[in-house]
Ligand SMILES: [Zn+2]
């Protein structure tokens with residue numbers, strides 16, 4: 201097989217990988233560059249998707265999916281079933297009122313996406329591709345095992361081992377065994393000094409915070425379902441406060457509740473309430489946890505004299521608040537006395553090492569990290585190929 205990383209080497213995001221066999225050619229992810237990405241590798245997705253047999257999307261973050269409108273219309277695009285629906289709800293929200301450049305054409309295209317299920321292989325010509333559900337800050341995210349001509353490639357997408365689904369990953373990978381090539385994300389390797397808590401530890405810390413004040417505002421990504429689950433369960437353990445969000449968030453959580461029954465209640469958000477004025481009295485007396493975002497609706501509650509004694513928990517990347525990647529609307533919205541409670545959606549050095557030792561790759565191709573040579577710091581006994589964007593590599 202032939203591997204070509206069109207984009208994604210020495211940069212976080214903008215991922216586009218091509219795999220070619222004797223009889224088929226597929227793309228894994230068609231991501232856009234993250235805002236303020238310093239590298240400017242141009243990829244003509246319309247051109248490279250010509251005569252392509254299929255596109256597989258690992259998850260709905262735009263740095264893996266953002267260029268889907270450029271994919272030739274006749275080429276099927278595959279994504280996880282729940283990921284497709286969550287992304288659709290998100291897009292509808294972006295369309296009305298026009299928050300981002302999303303039109304009906306975008307929504308119609310996503311509607312045509314085909315879906316896959318974890319561990320159920322799809323054959324595209326002589327390529328067999330098996331999605332493997334992983335833990336990440338996007339719900340319903342996948343790695344892909346790609347097999348053809350007796351060779352195996354594992355493409356990790358974005359993943360972590362320190363979340364609720366992460367602990368199952370080693371067992372799943374044990375069953376796959378040795379692979380010929382591992383295309384591996386390494387987002388966190390340029391931040392080896394950072395500390396990472398597990399999602400469960402974060403949940404424990406959240407309980408104490410929720411108990412320390414009557415009114416709690418929480419800011420995290422609306423599509424980071426595992427983070428919302430952490431706060432939701434923490435709130436239940438902490439006492440009797442309401443858990444409140446807006447209608448858009450409620451639509452997402454209702455869909456997740458309805459379709460995640462196999463996870464034995466972990467993703468059951470049925471006690472979440474979307475705000476209506478009838479709730480106000482209970483909010484004042486019982487206290488609440490409220491998911492907020494940088495808009496007027498949220499601000500009204502945060503500034504209300506009734507909820508003055510509150511705690512604002514900021515639970516996403518600090519880079520949105522200051523520095524090159526700062527998001528103006530978030531930076532202005534978050535109060536100065538916020539409490540920071542967050543952990544990465546990406547694998548730690550330990551998590552990456554663990555995966556490598558299980559699949560014992562003949563070669564590792566690092567992607568989705570600031571510098572592929574950061575991978576060398578792990579001192580692994582496997583060959584590392586520092587590919588250049590748009591160069592091909594044969595296995
Ligand atoms: Zn990513």
Ligand SMILES: [Zn+2]
Nearest residue numbers: 259261338358
């Ligand atoms: Zn991601």
